[in-house]
Amino acid sequence: MTIFNEIRQLAQSTSNDYLTRARHRGHPTVGYFCSYVPEEMIHAAGAVPYRMRAVGSEGTSLGDTYFSSANCSFVRRVLDKGLRGDFDFLDGIVFMNGCDHNRRLFDNWSYAHPDTGFNYMLFVPHGRSEACLAQYGNELAKLGRFLEERFDTELTAEKLWNSVALYNRKRALLQEIADSRRSAVVPISGTEFLSLMLAVSVVPVEDAIALLEQALAEIRAGRIHTEQAVLRLFVTGSCLEELSHLELLESAGGVVVADAICLGARYFERPVQVGRDPLAALGERYLRNLSCPRMMDDVAGRIAHVRERVSDFGADAVILEKLEFCSMMSGESYISSHELRKFDIPSITLTRELYGGGVGQLKTRIQAFYEKVINRS
């Protein structure tokens, strides 16, 4: 059994033994949403950050009693899982105003009040300016005070820098694994990489580092995913956590070599710069890292990033992923597809429901897109 089998099992489970063992050692589990919540702060407070997901979701019937069908399937499924007790192992959740759907998730979660401990809302500005950075700093300080009180601890600079060092190590390992896909012989598929991301975002960072070191050792030993000449894909967009969806993309004759998604490059690109003030360093990194479409002032930056990575990784085409009713990605995918066309980069927007159906039509659309890209060469 290779390390990737264990990683796949972790990726497909809501909870895991690593969390249980950490709990027995006195480390509670704190869920968080989105890529703008500094895990280092939760870790420095003595808890294990747990990235919220809808993995293993059985439907939306309970979630639909609080959300309308015009809300995205991510929030409906996550709330549904919460109401079914799937997250009862959590000691609290840090929510974030990633979008209006997520903002409403906090309201509904607070109102329905599943047995998941505290609910905290981190308000993150929708821009990257100096004023936004200052405000984000205030919000982080507020979060810090909350965590100190909640866990009866002090977030000292030493503790924060220690956490930063661990998370930077984790980022560096992920970056090295991601970079291994630049080569013509791809060692790891996009599906496997997403599995890795799902796994290492729900275990203590120390265990995540051990898992990543094992995965990297396997890659360095000459692991090969595919030698066949298939289309190399770049994936970007909003929430994407379904392994089955990436399998669909890759089984049609493609391999995902790079991405700009939350469970991908947005998580590990760019380390936190060590300096005098840990909260300022965290603020700078989290607010000004590779942005997602919620950041209104960085559309050009995101498109430039896609172009750069497409070139670096030799990608043949871009897949723009969008959940139905994702207002952020609706505008973004429209702008991106038009901008990418100007640079002769083929792209397709795939709209889907999280763990939804419509596989037949998606398969046709994907295969037709690949055939179109191949026709160009």
Add this chain to the structure above:
Amino acid sequence: MIFAGIDIGSLTAKAVLLRHGKVIASHFEPVKATSLASADHVMGRVLAQAGLRIEEISLTCSTGYGRLEIPFADCNRSEVSCHGLGTFFSNKSVRTIIDIGGQDCKVVVIDSHGMVEDFVMNDKCAAGTGRSLEILARTLGVELADLGRFALRSRRPLPVSNKCSIFMELDVMQLLYQGKRRENIAHGITVSIARRIASLTGKVTLQKGICISGGVSKNAAVVRDIEQAIGVTFTPLAHDPQLMGALGAACFAEKEYRRRMEGGKS
């Protein structure tokens, strides 16, 4: 050498045999319970028509929603590519295809070799597809084949929603309760579908030489209303427009055969 194209759609199964660049047999029929059963049966029909055995087919290409479930197919292509190449085979001046099938609509732009340059498909919604026409004809109380004939008799289309098949059906039911003439309701349906298709065509740059294919292309009223909605006259095809997917698949079978003969990997 004989090449076969087989198209297993959501409502009909189609097959075409090609020899020396000519269609020697073709057939379509409603799908059966499984893609494999549909493929076996429709293939048997074209082989019987041509007096051939399956062993005599040099290569078979499949397309349509059932394309991956046909064990005797040597390769497969998406229906987008197959409709592109099939219509190009049927008329070399075609550059844009509006295909309306059982459960999807697509607009495909092809180059001067019949290869796909761009395409757009309807999303999950079935409004405007063959399946929705089938449901609306049933609600209206007419045979699907008669819906177009009814619509052609009308000069006053009644308003029918084009947002969703369910809303369309509700509109039709309401108009029936109000005692409106079925001809005018039928006309409202075809105009509504035409508007929906017209909005889809706005998502790609249409190239001159526009044709229509797929089962719905046999509904004269829908064809007329789409022509009016987008302001074009459709380029005629030399073969049955419902067979374009299977015909394109047969063309791809021939291409694939030549590629393999030249030593290309499969």
